[in-house]
Structures are given as structure tokens and as C-alpha cells.
Amino acid sequence: MTVLNIHWRFDLETEESVTRYCPQCGRKVSFVDSSKRRHNANGKNIYQFAIYKCANDHTWNKKLDIYKAKPVLTVNDTEKELCPESVEDPTISIGELSKQGIHTLCICIQSVASPLRLDRALSTKIKDVSRTQIQKLIKQGNIQVNSQTVAAKYLLCEKDYIHFHLRDMSCL
Ligand SMILES: [Zn+2]
Structure with missing residues (x-):
């Protein structure tokens, strides 16, 4: 069993x-x-922004986070690192983890600022599984919270552990 432990903050x-x-x-x-x-x-x-839209499709950008860019000491052709590591896409790919031989993803919820449903939390952080698929996996018990099967509408709390079993993803 290969378990990957990650931490999420909301x-x-x-x-x-x-x-x-x-x-x-x-x-x-x-x-x-x-x-x-x-x-x-x-x-x-x-700066990281969330893009909000009104009913008429006008956009508003809400500032979410500020990263400090790493100082570039030397700039030459071999060092074209334009994006600092901290700007990595914060989402994860279940397909890629599965390929790497990960069987279980153990997600520790470090903080939750506002009521957050389990299915929504997962669908915002996982890029290759839809919310409908996530709801199916929760129902099947492939996604559990604190080792228990819960409903998709379960509201996450601080220090909750989500176990995402990747072993049976064929249903997707
Ligand atoms: Zn408007």
C-alpha cells in the first residue's frame, strides 16, 4: 500500500x-x-485572484493570496525558471497519482474558514475527477472521512482526515 499524505487549507x-x-x-x-x-x-x-462573474458576465477578481517571488540570482539560458515553485497549480490529478502507484490519498484538513461540503472541497482541488464522479465515489465508500462513510454534503471540519482510495477507479 502506498499512501500519499497531503494537507489542504481552505x-x-x-x-x-x-x-x-x-x-x-x-x-x-x-x-x-x-x-x-x-x-x-x-x-x-x-498575486492569486479568484475570478467572479455577475449575471451579465462581468468579471471581478478577488485577491486570494500573495506569493513572494524568489529572487533570481543569475539569469542565463540554462536557468529559465520564470515561475517560482509556490505558483504551482494547487490542484492534483488522481490519474497521475494512480500512475505513480499511489493506492490511498490521505488528506488532512488543516483549516476550513467557511462551511464546506466534502464533494465541493474535493472537486475544487482535484482537476481530473468531476463533482458527480466524486459524489459517486463517496457513495461507494471509496472516499471516507475519519475512516467512515459519509454523505457528499458532509461539512468538513478542521483536523478531518479524508481517505481517497484510488484502487477502484474503473467506475469512472
Ligand atoms: Zn455586471
Whole structure:
């Protein structure tokens, strides 16, 4: 059994929708998280933004996080590392982990700022499994919380352990 232990924090995650003034609509509207993220470099800092959209498709970028870019000491042709490591895509691929021979993914929830459903937490962090597939895996007991089968709507708490068994992914 190969177990991969990872830690997730949801304190920087945002609400699914935010009511705020849309300058283009000219009134207060509800902006919904598109779950798209973008990064902007600005001098030494790299900003991560969540892209929100109003009903009329106007976008608003909510600042989520700031990374410090690593100072580049030498710049030559062999060192073209433009993106510092911290800007890695925060999502994971179950397909890739499975290929690496990982049987179980053990996810420790370090913090949860707002009520967060198990299926939503997983679908925002895993890029190659849909929310519907995740709900199926939860139902089948391939995804468990604290070694127990729970519902997809289970609200995560700090120090919860999610076990994601990758052994039977053929159902996907
Ligand atoms: Zn608008």
C-alpha cells in the first residue's frame, strides 16, 4: 500500500457568491465564483485572484493570496525558471497519482474558514475527477472521512482526515 499524505487549507478559499457593486451593471449584484484562478506578477509579489462573474458576465477578481517571488540570482539560458515553485497549480490529478502507484490519498484538513461540503472541497482541488464522479465515489465508500462513510454534503471540519482510495477507479 502506498499512501500519499497531503494537507489542504481552505482559509483562502472564497464563498461561492458575493454581493457587491458591479460598475458595469451600475448596481449591487451577486457575483459567483467561476472557480477559475489567475496569477499576476507584480514586482516581487505574485498575486492569486479568484475570478467572479455577475449575471451579465462581468468579471471581478478577488485577491486570494500573495506569493513572494524568489529572487533570481543569475539569469542565463540554462536557468529559465520564470515561475517560482509556490505558483504551482494547487490542484492534483488522481490519474497521475494512480500512475505513480499511489493506492490511498490521505488528506488532512488543516483549516476550513467557511462551511464546506466534502464533494465541493474535493472537486475544487482535484482537476481530473468531476463533482458527480466524486459524489459517486463517496457513495461507494471509496472516499471516507475519519475512516467512515459519509454523505457528499458532509461539512468538513478542521483536523478531518479524508481517505481517497484510488484502487477502484474503473467506475469512472
Ligand atoms: Zn455586471
